[in-house]
Amino acid sequence: MHVLGLAGSPRRDGNTDLLLRAALEGAEAAGAETEFLALRSMKFAPCIECGRCENTGRCTVKDDTLTVHEKLLAADHVILAAPIFFVGVSAQAKALIDRCQCFWWQKYVMKVPLFDPPRPERRGLFLSCCGSDLRWMFDGPRRVVKAFFDVTEFTYSAELLVRATDEKGAIASHPTALADAREAGRALVQPSASAGTGASGS
Numbered sequence: 773m774h775v776l777g778l779a780g781s782p783r784r785d786g787n788t789d790l791l792l793r794a795a796l797e798g799a800e801a802a803g804a805e806t807e808f809l810a811l812r813s814m815k816f817a818p819c820i821e822c823g824r825c826e827n828t829g830r831c832t833v834k835d836d837t838l839t840v841h842e843k844l845l846a847a848d849h850v851i852l853a854a855p856i857f858f859v860g861v862s863a864q865a866k867a868l869i870d871r872c873q874c875f876w877w878q879k880y881v882m883k884v885p886l887f888d889p890p891r892p893e894r895r896g897l898f899l900s901c902c903g904s905d906l907r908w909m910f911d912g913p914r915r916v917v918k919a920f921f922d923v924t925e926f927t928y929s930a931e932l933l934v935r936a937t938d939e940k941g942a943i944a945s946h947p948t949a950l951a952d953a954r955e956a957g958r959a960l961v962q963p964s965a966s967a968g969t970g971a972s973g974s
Contacts, residue, residue: 773961775799776847778840779810780854780865787901787943791932792853794950795899798957799849809843811864816840819870829878837871844872844924845886849895849960852917856902861913869920876923886925896926897960899953903938932956 777796781788789810796806814836824832831837844850854865861869878884898917902909910933918928934949943949 773804773848775804775806775849776843777808777851780862782812786940787937788853788855790943791899791953794953795851795957798954799961802958802961804961818867819873825874825877829882831874850926851897853899859912872923894926895929895960896921897956898931901934901937905936930956
């Protein structure tokens with residue numbers, strides 16, 4: 773079982789990076805193979821809406837997005853970790869999500885399944901932090917990530933969302949967040965034991 777961890781923060785070793793590493797530790801402890809993929813280290817452009825994917829269901833803009841697409845299709849489960857910027861996910865995460873327009877076209881316009889035969893249930897976990905203490909800060913990002921998981925055929929199975937956490941490394945001082953992330957990663961691999969949607973500070 774392979775769990776792909778997408779680090780969507782522009783800041784190396786920031787709060788969502790730490791949450792993601794903890795979640796992957798939990799998945800590894802439950803027997804999964806894991807991969808930490810930092811989107812900030814990859815070179816890809818936003819979607820240019822060129823329309824070429826309308827004929828193939830695949831993006832034809834040749835950059836690092838194609839590598840991420842391959843990893844998304846191959847993964848058994850995915851974890852997206854991204855901080856909140858202006859009430860949305862980070863630019864790195866959103867650019868990747870927008871570049872998955874090709875999969876939306878394939879599934880909902882071409883009516884061609886991503887997998888034939890269908891894959892066993894693939895699950896997605898969303899991890900996020902924001903500096904604000906406002907309770908609605910994650911409402912928009914949650915909808916975006918749910919759409920992303922739907923298009924790439926991951927069930928939105930759980931989330932860990934932490935408010936009032938802005939300074940680099942501040943998540944390490946949170947009383948439960950890293951332990952909660954480890955448990956969320958373990959549950960992602962073993963859904964029958966403890967699957968569900970939880971939120972810390974959301």
